[in-house]
Amino acid sequence: MAERAALEELVKLQGERVRGLKQQKASAELIEEEVAKLLKLKAQLGPDESKQKFVLKTPKGTRDYSPRQMAVREKVFDVIIHCFKRHGAEVIDTPVFELKETLTGKYGEDSKLIYDLKDQGGELLSLRYDLTVPFARYLAMNKLTNIKRYHIAKDFDIAGNFDPMIPDAECLKIMCEILSSLQIGDFLVKVNDRRILDGMFAICGVSDSKFRTICSSVDKLDKVSWEEVKNEMVGEKGLAPEVADRIGDYVQQHGGVSLVEQLLQDPKLSQNKQALEGLGDLKLLFEYLTLFGIDDKISFDLSLARGLDYYTGVIYEAVLLQTPAQAGEEPLGVGSVAAGGRYDGLVGMFDPKGRKVPCVGLSIGVERIFSIVEQRLEALEEKVRTTETQVLVASAQKKLLEERLKLVSELWDAGIKAELLYKKNPKLLNQLQYCEEAGIPLVAIIGEQELKDGVIKLRSVTSREEVDVRREDLVEEIKRRTGQPLCIC
Amino acid sequence: MAERAALEELVKLQGERVRGLKQQKASAELIEEEVAKLLKLKAQLGPDESKQKFVLKTPKGTRDYSPRQMAVREKVFDVIIHCFKRHGAEVIDTPVFELKETLTGKYGEDSKLIYDLKDQGGELLSLRYDLTVPFARYLAMNKLTNIKRYHIAKDFDIAGNFDPMIPDAECLKIMCEILSSLQIGDFLVKVNDRRILDGMFAICGVSDSKFRTICSSVDKLDKVSWEEVKNEMVGEKGLAPEVADRIGDYVQQHGGVSLVEQLLQDPKLSQNKQALEGLGDLKLLFEYLTLFGIDDKISFDLSLARGLDYYTGVIYEAVLLQTPAQAGEEPLGVGSVAAGGRYDGLVGMFDPKGRKVPCVGLSIGVERIFSIVEQRLEALEEKVRTTETQVLVASAQKKLLEERLKLVSELWDAGIKAELLYKKNPKLLNQLQYCEEAGIPLVAIIGEQELKDGVIKLRSVTSREEVDVRREDLVEEIKRRTGQPLCIC
Numbered sequence: 001m002a003e004r005a006a007l008e009e010l011v012k013l014q015g016e017r018v019r020g021l022k023q024q025k026a027s028a029e030l031i032e033e034e035v036a037k038l039l040k041l042k043a044q045l046g047p048d049e050s051k052q053k054f055v056l057k058t059p060k061g062t063r064d065y066s067p068r069q070m071a072v073r074e075k076v077f078d079v080i081i082h083c084f085k086r087h088g089a090e091v092i093d094t095p096v097f098e099l100k101e102t103l104t105g106k107y108g109e110d111s112k113l114i115y116d117l118k119d120q121g122g123e124l125l126s127l128r129y130d131l132t133v134p135f136a137r138y139l140a141m142n143k144l145t146n147i148k149r150y151h152i153a154k155d156f157d158i159a160g161n162f163d164p165m166i167p168d169a170e171c172l173k174i175m176c177e178i179l180s181s182l183q184i185g186d187f188l189v190k191v192n193d194r195r196i197l198d199g200m201f202a203i204c205g206v207s208d209s210k211f212r213t214i215c216s217s218v219d220k221l222d223k224v225s226w227e228e229v230k231n232e233m234v235g236e237k238g239l240a241p242e243v244a245d246r247i248g249d250y251v252q253q254h255g256g257v258s259l260v261e262q263l264l265q266d267p268k269l270s271q272n273k274q275a276l277e278g279l280g281d282l283k284l285l286f287e288y289l290t291l292f293g294i295d296d297k298i299s300f301d302l303s304l305a306r307g308l309d310y311y312t313g314v315i316y317e318a319v320l321l322q323t324p325a326q327a328g329e330e331p332l333g334v335g336s337v338a339a340g341g342r343y344d345g346l347v348g349m350f351d352p353k354g355r356k357v358p359c360v361g362l363s364i365g366v367e368r369i370f371s372i373v374e375q376r377l378e379a380l381e382e383k384v385r386t387t388e389t390q391v392l393v394a395s396a397q398k399k400l401l402e403e404r405l406k407l408v409s410e411l412w413d414a415g416i417k418a419e420l421l422y423k424k425n426p427k428l429l430n431q432l433q434y435c436e437e438a439g440i441p442l443v444a445i446i447g448e449q450e451l452k453d454g455v456i457k458l459r460s461v462t463s464r465e466e467v468d469v470r471r472e473d474l475v476e477e478i479k480r481r482t483g484q485p486l487c488i489c
Numbered sequence: 490m491a492e493r494a495a496l497e498e499l500v501k502l503q504g505e506r507v508r509g510l511k512q513q514k515a516s517a518e519l520i521e522e523e524v525a526k527l528l529k530l531k532a533q534l535g536p537d538e539s540k541q542k543f544v545l546k547t548p549k550g551t552r553d554y555s556p557r558q559m560a561v562r563e564k565v566f567d568v569i570i571h572c573f574k575r576h577g578a579e580v581i582d583t584p585v586f587e588l589k590e591t592l593t594g595k596y597g598e599d600s601k602l603i604y605d606l607k608d609q610g611g612e613l614l615s616l617r618y619d620l621t622v623p624f625a626r627y628l629a630m631n632k633l634t635n636i637k638r639y640h641i642a643k644d645f646d647i648a649g650n651f652d653p654m655i656p657d658a659e660c661l662k663i664m665c666e667i668l669s670s671l672q673i674g675d676f677l678v679k680v681n682d683r684r685i686l687d688g689m690f691a692i693c694g695v696s697d698s699k700f701r702t703i704c705s706s707v708d709k710l711d712k713v714s715w716e717e718v719k720n721e722m723v724g725e726k727g728l729a730p731e732v733a734d735r736i737g738d739y740v741q742q743h744g745g746v747s748l749v750e751q752l753l754q755d756p757k758l759s760q761n762k763q764a765l766e767g768l769g770d771l772k773l774l775f776e777y778l779t780l781f782g783i784d785d786k787i788s789f790d791l792s793l794a795r796g797l798d799y800y801t802g803v804i805y806e807a808v809l810l811q812t813p814a815q816a817g818e819e820p821l822g823v824g825s826v827a828a829g830g831r832y833d834g835l836v837g838m839f840d841p842k843g844r845k846v847p848c849v850g851l852s853i854g855v856e857r858i859f860s861i862v863e864q865r866l867e868a869l870e871e872k873v874r875t876t877e878t879q880v881l882v883a884s885a886q887k888k889l890l891e892e893r894l895k896l897v898s899e900l901w902d903a904g905i906k907a908e909l910l911y912k913k914n915p916k917l918l919n920q921l922q923y924c925e926e927a928g929i930p931l932v933a934i935i936g937e938q939e940l941k942d943g944v945i946k947l948r949s950v951t952s953r954e955e956v957d958v959r960r961e962d963l964v965e966e967i968k969r970r971t972g973q974p975l976c977i978c
Contacts, residue, residue: 056630056839059586059614064627067579067638074580086901088878088908088927090556091563096585097548117606125548138553141545149556162911169894170911177901291894293902350545389577405658405780412575412666413782419577422651422659438577 067386072373073366077153079181080364084150087174092149094134100124106133106346108309109216131155132310132343132361140350145357157361159347165281168314168342169288171362175318175338176294178364184372186321187337190254190301193282194311194341196263199275200302203268204246206239212309213237218251219305222319222336226252254301257286278313285314306341313342314360320372337365337372385439390482392440393420394431396447396457401425403446407456411444414475418444435461442478556875561862562855566642568670569853573639576663581638583623589613595622595835597798598705620644621799621832621850629839634846646850648836654770657803657831658777660851664807664827665783667853673861675810676826679743679790682771683800683830685752688764689791692757693735695728701798702726707740708794711808711825715741743790746775767802774803795830802831803849809861826854826861874928879971881929882909883920885936885946890914892935896945900933903964907933924950931967 058064065073084091103114103126110129117125128134131151139147139159146160156174158167172189179187197218201211217232226248233239233247250269253259260282269275282300289295306315317339340362347357377384393408395401404420411418419440421431428445435443445457445466455468458477469477478484547553554562573580592603592615599618606614617623620640628636628648635649645663647656661678668676686707690700706721715737722728722736739758742748749771758764771789778784795804807827829851836846866873882897884890893909900907908929910920917934924932934946934955944957947966958966967973 054590054839054841055588056626056841057588058584058630059588059612060610062584062586064584064630065582066631067581067636070580070582073582085877086904086906088876088906090875091559092556093554093559095547095551095553097551099544099546099548101543121549123548137545141547141553142555147556158911160911163913166890166894166911173898173901288894291891292898350543352543352545386579387577388574401655402780405655405777409662409781412662415575417575417577422647422649422655424652 068384069370069374071384071386072377073370076182076366076369076373080178080366081150081153083174083178083181084153084156086177087148087156087170089148089150089156092135092138092151094128094131094138094151096128097125098128098134098137100126102126102137102350103129103133106308106310106349108212108307110307130308131363132157132308133346135361136310136343136346136357136359137350139347139357139359154364154366155361156363157359159357159359161358165284165288165314168281168360169285169292171340171360172285172289172298172316173292173294175316175340175362175364176292176297179318179338182369182373184320184337184369184376187297187318188321189298189316189318189338190304191282191285191298191314191316192301192304193278193314194306195274195278195313196269196282196302197305199269199272199278200247200250202274203272204250205243206247210237210239214239214247215305216307218247218303219307221251221303221305251303254299254303256295256298256300257283259300260286281314306339310343310346311341312344315339315341316362335368337368339363339365383439387438387440388417389419389438389440390417390484391419391442391444391478392431392435393418394428394443394445395426396428396445398425400446403451407444407446411475411478416475416478432459432461442481444474444478557873558859558863560873560875561866562859565671565855565858565862569667569855570639570642572663572667572670573642573645575666576637576645576659578637578639578645581624581627581640583617583620583627583640585617586614587617587623587626589615591615591626591839592618592622595797595799595838597701597796599796619797620852621646621797622835624850625799625832625835625846625848626839628836628846628848643853643855644850645852646848648846648848650847654773654777654803657770657849658774658781660829660849661774661778661787661805662781662783664805664829664851664853665781665786668807668827671858671862673809673826673858673865676786676807677810678787678805678807678827679793680771680774680787680803680805681790681793682767682803683795684763684767684802685758685771685791686794688758688761688767689736689739691763692761693739694732695736699726699728703728703736704794705796707736707792708796710740710792710794740792743788743792745784745787745789746772748789749775770803795828799832799835800830801833804828804830805851824857826857828852828854872928876927876929877906878908878927878929879906879973880908880931880933880967881920881924882907883917883932883934884915885917885934887914889935892940896933896935900964900967905964905967921948921950931970933963933967 097117100116101124104111107114107129114129115127117127132155135149135151135155135157138144144159148156148158150156156171158170160167172191175189194215197215198211201214202208206214214233214237217229217237220229220232230241230244230248233244234241255262260279263269264276264279264283269279286295286298286300289298304315304317306317317336319336340360342358342360344356344358347359348354351357391411393404393411395404401424408418408420421434432443434440441461443459443461445459447457450457450468453468455470456474457466458469458474458481459466460481586606589605590613593600596603596618603618604616606616621644624638624640624644624646627633633648637645637647639645645660647659649656661680664678683704686704687700690703691697695703703722703726706718706726709721710718719730719733719737722733723730744751749768752758753765753768753772758768775784775787775789778787793804793806795806805828806825808825829849831847831849833845833847836848837843840846880900882893882900884893890913897907897909910923921932923929930950932948932950934948936946939946939957942957944959945963946955947958947963947970948955949970
C-alpha cells in the first residue's frame with residue numbers, strides 16, 4: 001500500500017504537456033478525421049494484416065507478475081511491513097524521478113548505472129537508483145532532523161542525533177527479524193565499519209584519493225578471489241603490490257567480538273584515530289546485539305566494503321548460507337538479501353548550509369527474496385491460493401439466479417469474501433469443481449426447499465459435510481468456520 | 490503490496506546497460522582518479538560554493554508524500570483492496586513501460602497524452618497510460634480467457650464469456666461498496682451504453698467515421714454547457730446544426746429504469762439494432778442492481794460517453810454530489826471518482842488470430858479520493874496517527890538502557906509494536922511527552938524496584954493510571970489493552 005504508481009506521476013507530467021498540445025489541436029483533429037476515413041476504407045478491405053507482424057511482449061528487462069507470483073510477493077511484503085511497523089516506523093514516498101543533479105556525486109562508481117530521461121521542459125531528470133538519496137533529499141527539503149520511516153516496503157531508516165549504536169543495533173535486529181520470519185533458510189549478517197576500512201587503507205599506505213576506488217575493489221571479494229581483486233588494485237588502479245598485500249592480510253579476517261578486541265590491540269591499526277573509533281563503536285554494537293539475542297547471527301568481516309560512496313560508519317550485509325541441496329531440489333542461488341549502513345554526511349550534501357543529519361538504515365533485497373521463495377514453493381510443488389474467497393454461493397436447481405444474487409450481496413455487505421458463477425443456471429457439479437480448483441473452503445447452497453424453510457445448506461468442500469444453517473445465522477457461521485474474528489480488531 | 494516499484498524494473502534495464510559500459514571502464518577509471526585528485530584540491534580550498542546554486546526540489550509535476558499523507562493513502566487503499574478481495578479477485582502486475590505499439594490505436598483522442606521514452610536499444614517504449622490496455626495485452630500474451638483480477642489497488646476487471654450483465658452488475662456493486670466505505674459523501678453512478686450512443690448517432694444522421702470524435706465531444710458535457718459542445722460539433726467537427734440539435738434532444742435526458750422503458754418505445758431509437766441491444770441489456774442490468782440493493786445510486790444518463798476508444802458496451806462513471814459547504818469548510822472539488830465499462834474487442838486486437846475475450850472493469854480515481862480525504866481531515870483538524878506503536882519501553886531511573894533494550898526486544902519477538910528512545914539516560918518526562926505526541930497509548934516503565942519485584946509498571950497515557958504487571962504477563966496484557974486479537978486470525 002505504500003505504493004504510488006509511477007503512472008500517477010506520469011499522468012501529472014502528461015497534464016503539463018496538454019497545454020502545449022491544445023495549440024496543435026485544430027490541425028490534429030483534421031488529421032484524425034482523415035485517419036478515421038482511411039480506417040473505414042481499410043476495414044472494408046478485410047482483416048488487418050499488420051496484426052501478424054506485431055510482437056506480443058513486454059519491454060526488454062521487464063516482466064509481468066502472475067496472480068501466483070503476486071501472492072508470493074504479497075506474503076513477503078506483509079512480513080517486511082509488519083516488522084517495520086512493529087519498530088514504530090512511519091512511511092513516506094518520493095517520486096520515481098529525481099532531478100539529475102540530486103543523484104550526481106552520491107554513488108561513486110555505481111553512478112554509471114543511473115538511467116537518464118529525455119529533457120522535460122528544461123529539467124534534466126534521472127530515475128532514482130536507490131531510496132536512500134531521495135530520502136536524504138526529502139529530509140533536507142523539509143528541514144527534518146528526526147524521523148524513523150520506511151519507503152515502499154523495503155527501505156527502513158532512522159535519522160537523528162542519538163546515543164551511539166542504539167539505532168544501528170535496531171537496524172540489525174530488524175534485518176534478522178525479517179529474514180527469520182521469511183523462513184528462507186539460515187543466514188549470516190556481515191558487519192564492518194567504513195572508518196576501520198579507511199584506517200586500514202591509511203596504515204597500509206593507500207593515498208587518500210584512492211580510498212573510495214580501492215573500497216570498490218575490496219567490495220568484490222564476495223564474488224571473486226583475492227588474487228583477482230589484487231590484480232585489479234595493482235594493474236588497473238595503480239596500487240603498489242606490497243600495499244595490496246598488506247590490505248590482503250587484513251581483509252581476509254572475520255570473526256566475532258573477539259576479533260574486534262584483537263584489532264583494538266593491533267599495534268598499527270590502534271594508532272589510527274578513525275579505525276579506533278570504528279572498533280570502539282563495533283564493540284558497543286556487539287553488546288547491544290547480545291541484548292537483542294542476535295549476536296550469533298553477526299560476523300565482523302573486514303572484507304565487507306559496500307560499493308556506495310555515501311556510507312560513513314557501520315556497514316552490513318546479510319547473506320543466505322548455502323544448505324546442502326535436498327534430493328531432487330535445485331540448489332538455490334545464494335547471495336546478499338539485505339544490506340545497509342550509516343551515512344552521516346548525505347543529508348548535509350543537500351542542505352544549503354551543510355547541516356548534517358546522521359542516518360542509519362537498511363534495504364531488503366525483495367526481488368532476490370521473491371525468486372528464492374518462488375523457487376522453493378515450486379520445488380515443494382506447493383499450491384498457492386491466489387484469492388481469499390471464503391464461500392461460493394451456489395444453487396442446486398435452475399432459475400435461482402435472483403436468489404443467488406440476493407444472497408451473495410448480503411454476504412458482501414456483511415464483509416464476507418464471496419463469489420458466484422456468472423451463469424444463469426450453472427450445474428451444481430461445476431460449482432463444486434470451481435471451489436476445488438480455487439481452494440474455496442465453503443459452499444452456501446440455495447434450493448427450493450431451503451428457501452421454503454428459511455435455511456441455507458452450508459457445505460464444507462474438503463469434508464463434503466452439509467448442514468442447514470438458518471439464514472440469519474449464516475454470516476456468523478461462515479466467520480466462525482473460516483477463523484475470521486467475530487470481534488472487530 | 491500489489492506494488493512493484495518502477496525502480497526494480499529500471500535496475501534491470503540498467504543491468505542491460507552495464508555490459509556496454511564495461512568496455513568504457515578503463516578510461517572511466519582514469520577520469521575518476523583525476524576527479525578524486527581535483528576534489529581533494531577543492532576540499533583544501535574551503536567549503537563548496539556550488540551548493541548554494543543547487544535547487545532543492547522534486548521534478549515538475551511530481552511530489553513527495555509525507556507520513557500523514559501516506560497514512561491517508563494506506564487507509565484508502567485498505568478499503569479498496571479489501572473490497573476487491575471480498576469479490577474474489579486475484580492480483581497481477583505489469584511493467585510501467587509497454588512497447589509503444591502496444592498502446593498505439595487504443596485510446597482515440599487521448600493518444601496525444603501518451604508519454605514516450607528514449608529509444609532503448611532498438612525498442613520504442615511508452616509509459617502506460619492506464620491499466621486496461623496492459624491487462625488486455627497480458628490476457629492475449631498468456632492466452633487467458635477467464636480471470637477476475639485487480640491491478641495496483643485501483644483497477645478491477647472480469648474477463649470471460651459469461652451470461653449477460655452479471656459481471657457488469659458486480660462491477661457497479663463494487664464501485665458502490667468502495668465509495669460507501671470511504672465515507673467521502675453522497676455519490677451517483679451515471680450509466681450508459683456505447684451501443685445506445687452509436688445507435689443514437691446513427692439515427693440522428695452522424696456518419697460512421699465521426700462516431701468516435703462526436704463521442705469525445707459529448708463526453709465533455711459534464712464540464713461544459715450543451716452550447717459549447719454543439720459549437721465544437723458544428724464548428725470544429727463539421728456536423729450539420731440540425732444533426733447536433735437532434736443529438737442534443739437525447740443527451741440531455743437522464744433517469745432510472747423508466748427512461749430505459751421509455752426509449753425502448755422511442756419510434757426511431759427502437760428501430761436501431763445496436764441501440765435496442767444496449768437498451769435491453771440496461772433493463773436487465775437494472776434488475777440485478779435492484780437485487781444488489783444499489784438501484785437508487787444509479788442514473789441512466791445519455792450524456793455519459795467516456796472518451797476512450799476501446800469501450801463497446803455498458804459504460805459508467807461515479808460522481809460525488811456537491812453537499813452544501815458547512816460553516817468554515819472549504820467547498821470540496823466535485824467530479825468523477827470512479828469509472829469503467831465493457832470492452833469486448835481489446836484483447837482481440839492483441840491476439841494473432843483476433844480471438845476475442847469479453848471484459849468489463851472499473852478503475853478507482855485514487856488520487857482524487859486522496860485529495861478529498863486529506864482536505865476533509867484538514868478541515869476537521871483531525872489528528873492522524875502515522876505509526877501503530879502500542880507501547881513505549883521507558884525507564885524511571887538512569888543506567889537502565891540494557892534493561893530497556895532487553896525488554897523491547899522481548900516485546901518485538903512477541904509481535905508487539907514497541908519503541909524506546911535512542912538515549913542512554915532519557916528523562917521520564919521526555920519519554921511520556923514522546924507518547925503524547927506520537928499517540929502511543931501505553932508505557933512500560935522499568936525501575937530498580939520493579940526489576941527486584943519481577944514486574945513492569947504499565948501506564949495508560951490518556952488516563953495516567955499505572956499498574957504493576959508481572960513480566961511474564963506483560964505481552965498478553967498489552968495485547969488485551971490495545972485490542973490486538975489474542976487468537977491467531
